[in-house]
Amino acid sequence: MSMSHNSWAPLPPPPGTQPSYAAMVASESTRKASREERPNIIQGTPAYTPVQVRQSFNYPPTQAPQFVHVAQYPQLSPVAVPEKPPAKKKIEWPASVRSYVQRAFDPSNLYPDVPRADMEAKLKATISSATETDTLTSIDWDNLPLPQDMVRTERAALAQPSPRWVNGRFISSPVSQSKKRKSQVLDGKDEQDVSSNPPWRTTNTHTGFEDRVTFAPNGGPLNVATKPLPDGLSTKASKSQKNLEKRQRRFDGGYKSTYKESPVLDASSGPVVGRCQDLEKRYFRLTSAPNPDHVRPEPILKQTLDFLKKKWRKESNYSYICDQFKSLRQDLTVQHIRNKFTVEVYEIHARIALEKGDLGEYNQCQTQLRALYAQKLGGNPIEFKAYRILYFIHTCNRTALNDVLADLTIAEKDELAIKHALSVRSALALGNYHRFFRLYLDTPNMGAYLMDMFVERERLAALSNICRAYKPHVKLRFITEELGFESDAEAAQFICAYEGGRELLEEREDGILLLTGKTGGMFDVAKNAAFKKIDIKGQI
Incomplete structure (x- = not known):
């Protein structure tokens, strides 16, 4: 197809060259011809919509206001508003009903076996039933049984045989x-x-x-x-x-309960006044009200205390002394005697129990002494507070020990016995076994008896540390001095008491040696076993 040469646009000049003036004129004539050939689309058509000038805020009468079409949504049915319940009609209670209610609540008509709640529930049910059935005026309320009588009747009906x-x-x-x-x-x-x-x-x-x-x-x-039973099985059940x-014999009556109700002591009559004149009396646990003929008065009890102190110094029979002191304490309790003499009795019994290692009786006395000291009745509260600190160290009861320390005053902390007990606690808390055994050898009062109860486990703990720190051996004399033994023989006996302890002692020219390098974990095992369980009877 042949095309006119003028329809082709002039070729652009090669890159890097300037276009000629003739080329630029030709390009401009081409753009004018293309504009003349386009139809005049927007000629005669304004580029805006003509709007009449508004003279007021009202719409023209000939032009209706144009509104934007909004989608129509389905209409919801109106929610039914609940009607208010009709007001309750005020009930006029007949005089007979009022009289019936008064008779029901009259104390003379109440029964101890009918709870008030059951009676009120029955009364409410009776009146409500009469109201619903509209029989308030037709019921003979004067002869109608009271609600408590109705409850009794219903119970009797349920108990009837079926x-x-x-x-x-x-x-x-x-x-x-x-x-x-x-x-x-x-x-x-x-x-x-x-x-x-x-x-x-x-x-x-x-x-x-x-x-x-x-x-x-x-x-x-x-x-x-x-x-x-099948073959091959024993006939034994x-x-x-x-x-x-x-279980079958229990239902048949083969087992009979041996429980007996504990007697109730009559405390309304006040304390017992003893009339017994015996100095010695065995202790029996009370199962009934105390008999004044078996109770010793306070003057006789003071004579009994002097007699028991002489008896203890002479014979030291703890079973007898403990039984007599428990009987003495019982006579003080049933007569409500709480004075300086009572404190003295409990303190002496506590010291004797400590000396014999009877923590059960000591704890009972210590508990009573705390209450007596709180009443400011005299005695030696500083001494027994120090014992209490050492006791809680023995039982590893850190909670109770902290409570005791919190109750101490500044003046009490300066007392010799309490200062010693606090030093013992501090030495054990720091692991300073050297200071602990120095305090053990210089214990005031009777605190050494309490420390004797836990000194063995502390010696095991110290010996375990020494065997790890001193290698390959250490002199037995060093062990004796550090662990508070009285002699080398006692220290050697303590070591030999454990399995394999004899092989750890070796006699040389310079003395007996403890071969710490061969102990292994022997003393660690013994220490853990000593701290594992503390068997305390009658703990506070």
């Missing part, structure tokens, strides 16, 4: 008989005959409970002890069978 089917007829039997049905079935004493069941029970010859009981061929329950027999 009828049961026996031998083809109904007979009445107590309610408690049904509760004993299990024992009767197990004993073979069930009087019910299967053939005499009522017609509606003829298809089921056994009850639900009977289905779980193994019956003998004769129809009675099979005794568990005589139940035949198993453990579960023996337990079943025990």
Whole structure:
């Protein structure tokens, strides 16, 4: 197809060269020709919509206002507003009803076995029922039983025997008989005959409970002890069978409760005034009100204390002394005697118990002494507070120990006994066994008896540390001085008391040596066993 040469646009000049003036003129003429050939689309058509000038805020009468179309949504049905319940009609209570309520709450008509709540509930139910049935005026309220009488009547009706089917007829039997049905079935004493069941029970010859009981061929329950066992098994009843027999005997009355209600002492009459004149009296636990003829008055008790102190210095029979002091303390308790003499009795008994290592009696005395010291009755509270700190160190009761330390005053901390006890606690807390055993050898009062109870475990802990720090050996004399032994023989005996301890001691020219390098974990195991459990009787 042939095309005119003028229809082609002039070629652009090669890159890097300037176009000639003729080329530029030709390009401009081409653009003008293309503009003349386009149709004048927008000629005669304004580029905006003409709007009449508004003279007021009202719409022109000939032009209706244009509104934007909004999508229509389905209309929701109006929510029904609940109507207010009609106001309750005020009830005019008849005078007979008011009188009936007053008689019901009259104290002379109340019964101790009918709780007030049950009576009020029955009264409310009675009046509500009459109101609903519109019989308030027709009921004879003057002769109607009171609600407490109705409760009693209902209880009596429930306690009446219920009828049961026996031998083809109904007979009445107590309610408690049904509760004993299990024992009767197990004993073979069930009087019910299967053939005499009522017609509606003829298809089921056994009850639900009977289905779980193994019956003998004769129809009675099979005794568990005589139940035949498979071949190869012993005829001896198993453990579960023996337990079943025990339960059966319990229902049969084979076991009888030995519980007896504790006697109630009459404290309304005041403390007992003793009339007994005996100095010595054995201790018996009271199971009834104390007899004044068996109680010693305070003057006799003071003579008894002097007698017991002489007896203890002479014979040192702790079983006898402990029994006599417990009897003495009991006589003080039943007579409500709490004075300086009472404090003296408990302190002496506590010291004797410490000397013999009886922590049970010591703790009982210590507990009473705390209450007596709180009443400012005299005695030696500083001494026994120091004992209490050492006691809690022995039992490793850190909570109680912190409570005791919090109660100490500044003046009490300066006392010799309490200062010593606090130093013992500090030495153990820091692991300073050297200072601990120096304090052990210089303990005031009778604190050494308490420290004797835990010094062995502390020696094991110190010996375990020495064996790790001193290698390969250490002199036995060093162990004696550091661990507070009285002699080398006592230290050697302490080491040999543990398995393998004899092989650790070696005698040389310069003395006996402890071969610490061969101990291994022997003393660590012994230390852990000593700290594992502390058996305390009568702990506070």
